Each structure stands twice: as structure tokens, then as C-alpha cells.
Amino acid sequence: MKITIHRGINQIGGCITGIESASGTKILIDLGHNLPDTEGQVEDEYDVPENLDRLLDGVSAVFYTHYDGDHLAFEAAVAERGVDQYLGRLAKRVKQKFYAHMQNIPVDSLKQKYKSTFQAVGGFKEYGADMPVTVGDIKITPYYVSHSAADAYMFVIECDGKKILHTGDFRDHGYLGKYLKGVLSKFIARKSIDVLITEGTMLSRNDVRMMSEEELQQKAYELMSGYKYTFVLCSSTDPDRLASFYQATRHQGRPFIADGYQCKLLETFTKQLKRNHRIYDFTDAVEYDGTLRHPLMDTGFTMVVRNSDKFRGWLDELMPLLPKEETVFIYSQFKGYILTEHTAYSASTDSFVHSHDWNLEYLHTSGHASRDALAMVCNTVNPTSAIIPIHREKGSDFTSLDISDELKDRVVTSDTTIDDIEIRVQ
Ligand SMILES: [Zn+2]
CATH class of the missing domain: 3.40.50.10710 (Metallo-hydrolase/oxidoreductase)
Incomplete structure (x- = not known):
């Protein structure tokens, strides 16, 4: 199995993770835009069609953890290339309502753009909590997480006898966040996870307790x-x-x-x-x-x-x-x-x-996991091969978390191969 962090090892937003089985089945987890600059402009290499072609070459499906623009942004271009796209059922409804609303914009070119994104989202396949989806020889099981977006999920991905947990964006201080630890220990840690791919947004932002x-x-x-x-x-x-x-x-x-x-x-x-x-x-x-x-x-x-x-x-x-x-x-x-x-x-x-x-x-509290929540996830999941931190600021140090030395040694931020799992970081 090969894991490719196309984007996200050193940036918040715009994360793209590729998973490829030995037989050549390829999927992507999330494909969103880079965060906008101070003028609200987004510069993104995947707005260039050839770059997107290269990224999607051989990809069977894109699984979105949730609907925020830094995770889901190229839906029309992906649909044009005939690649399946998966999103939670409610998340799909919300995205459709958003694009339907945006078609009211009194600018013809934007109207057209939102019309095609609306149509593309209409063609999305839907997934639900605890209901596995199989693409070739890769099995993806979504589990609900609390985030500042409705209907967000983490994924357990099973491929070539290995198991990955990709957390997406999450927190444990939202209204349903208290269930996170139970889901991790009851349903996920038991599966014996090899690789944990987790967000780390708050690592460098703040070290105080998060307001619920x-x-x-x-x-x-x-x-x-x-x-x-x-x-x-x-x-x-x-x-x-x-x-x-x-x-x-x-x-x-x-x-x-x-x-x-x-x-x-x-x-x-x-x-x-x-x-x-x-x-x-x-x-x-x-x-x-x-x-x-x-x-x-x-x-x-x-x-x-x-x-x-x-x-x-x-x-x-x-x-x-x-x-x-x-x-x-x-x-x-x-x-x-x-x-x-x-x-x-x-x-x-x-x-x-x-x-x-x-x-x-x-008056605000973050949609992302606190340092304590990140440590809890690492400790509870206790992955046997690697922890790959994504969705985090450059230089933020995952080994500063309150986790064991064994887990700190498993933090991977550059190319390596561990236990037959090839990890590439771009
Ligand atoms: Zn995000």
C-alpha cells in the first residue's frame, strides 16, 4: 500500500491524501482549495487543468470528509473527468442548497460556474456512518465526528491487509464531541490501526483549554x-x-x-x-x-x-x-x-x-481539536506503524503532544517505508 500526502503536511486547508493498493486501486481523501490570501484570492496549482489531470490519473474515487471549501472545491472538474465523488448524505444536501443560493449572484460567469458545481454535487454518491463503501480492493468506513460543519466524518480505510484512520477535521468540544473517545475505543482502536493520519490545526495556535x-x-x-x-x-x-x-x-x-x-x-x-x-x-x-x-x-x-x-x-x-x-x-x-x-x-x-x-x-471557539484531544486520539488509537500529521501550520511540532515516546517515534513528516507501507510526502 502506498500513502501519498499530496498536500497538507505543512499547511492548514487544501489537504489531499492519496491511498493506492498494490493492485493499483487509487482513491483520494479530500480535494479542496488552499486557504484564500488577504484579498480573498485563492491561488491553487489544481486550478491548472494539467495539474489536476496528473493528480486524478488512475483515481477511481474522491471521498470528502466534509463540505468546507478547503476539503471540497473542484467538484465540477472532478465530475468532468468521470471520477466518482462521495459525501455524507446531509452534507450533500447542504452543499446543494449553497450552490442553488449562489446562482442568485447577478454575474453571468459566476452564475454559470455555480450551475455546473450544483449539477456536479447532484451526481455525488452518498455515504453514511458505519456503512462501508468498497472501491476496487479498498474499503472505506465512515464514522461521524463533531466539527464546525454538519455531517463530518473520519474514515477507516482498509487496504492490502493494513488499516488507516484518517480523522478529517474534528473536535471533542462540540455538542456531539463527547462521543469521540467512545467511538475511537469501541469501534476503531479494536481494529488495530496501522497508520493514523490526523489534523493538527491547533498545535501551533493555542495551548489553553478550549471553550465548549x-x-x-x-x-x-x-x-x-x-x-x-x-x-x-x-x-x-x-x-x-x-x-x-x-x-x-x-x-x-x-x-x-x-x-x-x-x-x-x-x-x-x-x-x-x-x-x-x-x-x-x-x-x-x-x-x-x-x-x-x-x-x-x-x-x-x-x-x-x-x-x-x-x-x-x-x-x-x-x-x-x-x-x-x-x-x-x-x-x-x-x-x-x-x-x-x-x-x-x-x-x-x-x-x-x-x-x-x-x-x-x-465570542468564538475553534472547530478543531485541542492539543488534549489530539493526544487523546493518538493514545487511544495507538497506531502500530505511523502517525502522519496534516492540516497544520509549517513547523508545528506533533512530538510536543502528551503522548508516549513510542508514539513520538512513529510521527512521520517525510518520505519513508514502514512495515510494507510506502509513505510519500509532497
Ligand atoms: Zn479544514
């Missing part, structure tokens, strides 16, 4: 108590964060309002996720269409917003009507996007966040 979504919800409630009108900028496709603000708002006895696109997503989350946890019941969300009806002014409200022309227009009309001392804007995303000195800085996000003279607050 429950704690964030409580803090949101306390913050909202000091104001009547709350605006929240958070990911529109992160059901955990939306649930935190939705529940905090309900406890305030106020309406939770969102635009039509967000309401459609909330409806989908309610339908598909409520059975997993009652926190995902968004039934009472109210659709906002740009007109401020009287009850909303009287009761106060929480409105989820996005950085778009539509919301900029709405906020320009709304803000003069709302007293500053009663209005708070909560920024609930990675802080690096609005810090000029950070490599992830986004001028557009920064200008949106500072577009009005509101009371600005920061």
Missing part, C-alpha cells in the same frame, strides 16, 4: 442580556454555532431571525439533526426579508448575518433606527480573519465587521 459549545452558549446568553438587538456573524453551515446562538436567544425570549437562505439551511438541520440532539431544533427561526416589523423592534432580536451586499444594504437601513447602547455585534469566527498582522486576514470580513459603530464583541 455549551460554555459558549452560556456566554452568548450573558452577553445578549446587556442588549436588546444582537447581530451575529458566524458560519451559516455550522449547526453547532447556530444552535448556541439560537438557544441563547430563546432563553432571552426573543425571536431568532435569519434570511431565506439561512432559514432553509436551519430547516434542513432541524429535519436531519434533531433526532441526534434536541439542541438542533431551529423550528421557531423567523425569516427576515429586509423589513423591520413592529414586534421585532419591541421585543428585540438576534439576527444572523453574512458578509454580503444584501446584508450590508439591510444593515445600512437598520442601524440608524437602533440605539447604539442597545445594539451588539458578535463576531463569532476565527479572530485571525480580522487581525491585519495574521496570514488569514481578510480585508472584506474586517470591513464588514467594522462597517457600523456598534458595540463589537468577540
